[in-house]
Amino acid sequence: MEGLNNWILSLVTFIPLAGALLLIVFPRRDRDVRIFSLFVSLLTFVLSLHLPVHFASNATSFQYEVNIPWISTPAIHYHLGIDGISMWLVVLTTFLTPLCVLISWRSIHDRVKEFFILMLILETAMIGVFVALDLFLFYFFWEATLIPMALIIGIYGHERRVYAAVKFFLYTMVASVFMLGAILWIYAHTGSFQFADMQAWLNGPNAPNPHALLWLFLGFFIAFAVKVPLFPLHTWLPDAHVEAPTAGSVLLAAVLLKMGTYGLLRFNLGLFPGQSRANAPWIVALAIIGIIYGALVAMVQPNMKKLIAYSSVSHLGFVVLGIFSMTQAGIVGAVYVMLAHGISTGALFMLAGMIHDRRHTYEIAEYGGLATPMPVYATFFLIVTLASVGLPLLNGFIGEFLVLSGAFQAHKVWGILAATGVIWSACYLLWMYQRVFYGQIKVDKNKVLPDLDARERLALWPMAGAALAMGVIPLVWISAIDPAVAGALHTAVHFTSQVMAR
């Protein structure tokens, strides 16, 4: 078991890539390609379950660490490791990928092999982002997610796919070079890309002056803020979501956006605790604007997928608010919202994709009364909608509650403003539900729509189950997240008090 603990992270990270490489030489038989991809992604998921099972949940340090020198000049290490925060994001990724394979089963019928190759490469890159503890390695995986995602949007997406893909690529690419600049600048002074070394230097006695620290902070911040996306940098998101194929939207919302919030938490908060505290007010202001603005814009969207996309802007505002409330409850809540949003918004995109497969439109006005021809679909949709709204006993509630309590602890006004977001989300989601499922069937085609088939149910059951489990027994997750957050926050408080004392 000891041996597996050393290699488990590498295995989980690179099995999808190995699968993708095998797919390249795979014969072009679409059915076999799908089955093989499903097998690879399920294998990855099963292996990734090793992580929570053998996780020492009270430890605050990184676990399953591997640290091998990779390149001597510049000093780059193959350094992987996870704590309670990144572990669940890894599991979220491996959990969603097989489901994404399932929902792409029939909706992707052209260039099938290439699609699954891209998806598996993307999985490796996404997991890599969460497990890398060397900043070169982190940037390596961070950039590596770009191309597969851009190609998935650009090749397999809807009408304006090229525009959306290019916009997505350029936004993220341009923003992340600032982070590269910041990483290189720190490296030039520390001679190490290791997260721990950089953290120690930035908060130690030889730290650069506050002015330089601010610029470094902003360098990281801009890269992550675009990815989250934080208002006003969110404009790529609705385009990318609407044009992407279903699996692309799911992974984009559930995992890629989390890379941004994860980065804010791990790097902005972890490396620059003093700057995070100093800059928290305006960041929180942007987050709250995002919560309210995203919700208001979502409310008037005639397009189902765009509505869900803007709801992401709103939900991710909660995450950023939680992180920069700099309280234990707020950050734990932020991590929980990340996971919950991954499940519920991922499921919403899946559901939107399934109706699109049948009617080829996302316009809400085209539907109405769907509960009659598609009762199973309507039920799943209702569960997921309620989860997303934040109904107690479902996953959305726990996270939002913790975030709000953290926000109240930090600043009453923050809490009050953000709490309105919960009401808004109930408005736009339930209103959409009402317009799609209740009332008379207005379009004749809708009368004969087939309900979900076995494959679609197979993809939705795990999502609904996870949403319920996360709402009922949150401690399973929080017991690992809590010490990790305490550790991160403790370092933050510790360093800040040091800085204050000087």
Next chain:
Amino acid sequence: MISVGDYIRIMPELVMIAAGILVMLIEPTLGDRDDRRGLGVIALAGSVISIAAALYQAASPDVQGFGWFGMVKVDSFSILFHVVIGFVAAAVILASFEYLETQNIHAGEYYGLILLGASGMMLMSAAVELVLIFIALEISSISTYVLAGIRRRALGGIEASIKYFLLGSFATAFFLYGIALIYGATGSTSIYTIADSLHSGADVPMGLVYAGVALMFVGLGFKIASAPFHVWTPDVYEGAPAPVVALMSTAPKAATFAVLLRILFAAAAPGWFWIVWVSAVLSMCIGNLGALVQTNVKRMLAYSSIAHAGYLLVAFAAARDIGISAAIFYAASYAVMNAGAFIVISHFASHGERYVNLQDYSGLGSRAPGLAAVLTVFLLSLIGIPVTGGFFAKFYVFSAALQAHLVGLVIIGLINSAVAAYYYLRVIVYMYMRAPEHEEIIPVPGAVGISLALGVLATIYLGVLPGRVIDYALQGARALVK
């Protein structure tokens, strides 16, 4: 006294020359309709043996060091450049088998010129005496002038050739003038003697030295197509045959960078920092902005090569062991990815180079999946996306520059590389996200396939396991400044 060791020290060059002469001697004995692939095979064998000779030099330390009365120095620096140049020559020759037939080009002089030119480029990276450097530069330049115009019936080709020749001779005159001034100031043309007299505290007229260094930079700046000496590049790259562009945008550039490194660092010439700084910024900005508006893929890559010369000069400005090795690494990975990209373009261009516009690349992903995938790898490397050599090279260059506290230069470079992503990405967008204009499948002959496979492997090797090459480049950098 000339010893056997001296010959071994220039063995890679000698092999190239011998193969070049052999090809040209055999060519007239062939009939009009005879298959000329044999010539290509000889040329290929020549460049492979030449690489082997360079590797032999690397393996036997007693061969390294000065030779030919101190005019040539074999060290890890020169060996690395020999291998890169040999590799590019071999890849281009492999890719030309088919091209020469479709374009109706005489194989004899084509292969001969490539081999002789490559010998000149190799000599440039080993020479440590200014006059020998000049001669080597001329050997390489004259063969590329002719190669640029080897499609004799294409008007664009002739224009390219003449333009390249006229401006090129002008530039070499600058270089020669610079040599003369340095000689006047220091009384020597040997780089290491110049270094000694510059730093011995002897009374050297520094005005002459500054002027000499600046003039030499003008001459070499032309060859590496760095702004503001870049104006010839787009026209020449557009007009010259694509495989020749694969060669001349990479191998002579790498060789010229080697010369520049030798002159600036080994001779420890003064007063070039701001010249290089300005040239780097101009090259990056002009190259990338120019490339944004191109619709001809060859022209676009011409501008991109200007930008890449700029990134490379950033490493020069960093000016330490690390900076030199970053420059060496960048030159190597640039040579591989750019040569690869042009080989794809030359194969796709078809008879008379009809298909070189962005529009023609529509749907290439379905017409020729292999070719499109390979081009995608090279383009991603040119953007600087992980897993490719281009990513690591850029990373290494900017990291070196930041260690020399060149924050401004790095920021300009980073913004530029973000802008550059757009025009490379556009090619990928056309290939994969547009419907093809016709359905014709493009076959890929074996020789082209092999050379592209080598290019892709090298690109990914440099991106994933750069350690060994970097260590060797560092060794070369130390050998250079010693």
